[in-house]
Amino acid sequence: MKNVGETREAPMGTPQDDLATGEHSTRGRVARSILDHGPSTVAELADRLGLTAAAVRRHLDALVADTVVEPREQRVYGSRGRGRPAKVFALTDCGRDAFDQSYDKLAADALRWIATAAGGGEKGEAAVAAFARARIAAQIEAYRGSVEAAGPAGGARALADALSADGYAATTRAAPGGQGEQLCQHHCPVAHVAEQFPQLCEAEKEAFSQLLGTHVQRLATIANGDGVCTTFVPRTPHGAATDSEPLTERTAGRNPA
Structure with a gap:
């Protein structure tokens, strides 16, 4: 059975048009999940959307290139464990505006x-x-x-x-x-x-x-x-x-x- 994240998608228009018109592309679902849940790691997005990590990274790369999302270091409140903080992806102002119709x-x-x-x-x-x-x-x-x-x-x-x-x-x-x-x-x-x-x-x-x-x-x-x-x-x-x-x-x- 083919994973939903690996299906071939139709070419997209501008990221703002794709998100604002509510097209249910996988890429739009990734952006929407970040909007609903805040800055998210690849693992969190993969778990929420039922996608492979590789599929999520592919869509995130495209969203970053289109300035819809941006990578950040995860903020840690309280004591932080050893090692580098996890990378999270957050919506940019441009990406947030794509959802804001008010x-x-x-x-x-x-x-x-x-x-x-x-x-x-x-x-x-x-x-x-x-x-x-x-x-x-x-x-x-x-x-x-x-x-x-x-x-x-x-x-x-x-x-x-x-x-x-x-x-x-x-x-x-x-x-x-x-x-x-x-x-x-x-x-x-x-x-x-x-x-x-x-x-x-x-x-x-x-x-x-x-x-x-x-x-x-x-x-x-x-x-x-x-x-x-x-x-x-x-x-x-x-x-x-x-x-x-x-x-x-x-x-x-x-x-x-």
């Missing part, structure tokens, strides 16, 4: 409270929009120097680089028809909250427009179920497009995802 709920609850405190209805929506604009303004101000230094021709690329440094995995590509560029954000840290509060996406689009000095058009968002947040950045100066053919999804180019 941040989105906290943010959504806070925005809901803002809307209610402002009186609900249109007043509540306006209050959330004001918060969204203030939030993105503080973030985008840090990008201004590099975007302005890049000039009109390189502004979108500089913005993508700045967004990538903040975890948005942003790229640019030429838009179909040669009218401009598509700024693509392949990751959105606030996507789940933005599903409930689209003011976050709208404020971001407005901030991009102000920073780049031209109107931009949002073609797709992760919060709306698209694979990528895609923003069309025209090469024409602000307002010039309105003098000729208005921007549409056909003229701007479709979302590449």
Whole structure:
């Protein structure tokens, strides 16, 4: 009978995705056991999970490489016996965050409270929009120097680089028809909250427009179920497009995802 720890597993995505989506891979079970029981030795993990020590070490090596867990010397309280303390494996902050799903709920609850405190209805929506604009303004101000230094021709690329440094995995590509560029954000840290509060996406689009000095058009968002947040950045100066053919999804180019 083949040991469960020696079965061949399907390739994994990022460790955070694997753990957060609850896939019952053996590697995820190892990490979950450490979360539930605290820093653990190889022997303890093997005993709890019914795996061989060799199988546990293999999965721990992968988790260490992915910065999900880290090895430490076991803390000993009271008198310590002879010999080196046993090595234990503990979750890193990155690994712990993969299991923690409370941040989105906290943010959504806070925005809901803002809307209610402002009186609900249109007043509540306006209050959330004001918060969204203030939030993105503080973030985008840090990008201004590099975007302005890049000039009109390189502004979108500089913005993508700045967004990538903040975890948005942003790229640019030429838009179909040669009218401009598509700024693509392949990751959105606030996507789940933005599903409930689209003011976050709208404020971001407005901030991009102000920073780049031209109107931009949002073609797709992760919060709306698209694979990528895609923003069309025209090469024409602000307002010039309105003098000729208005921007549409056909003229701007479709979302590449």
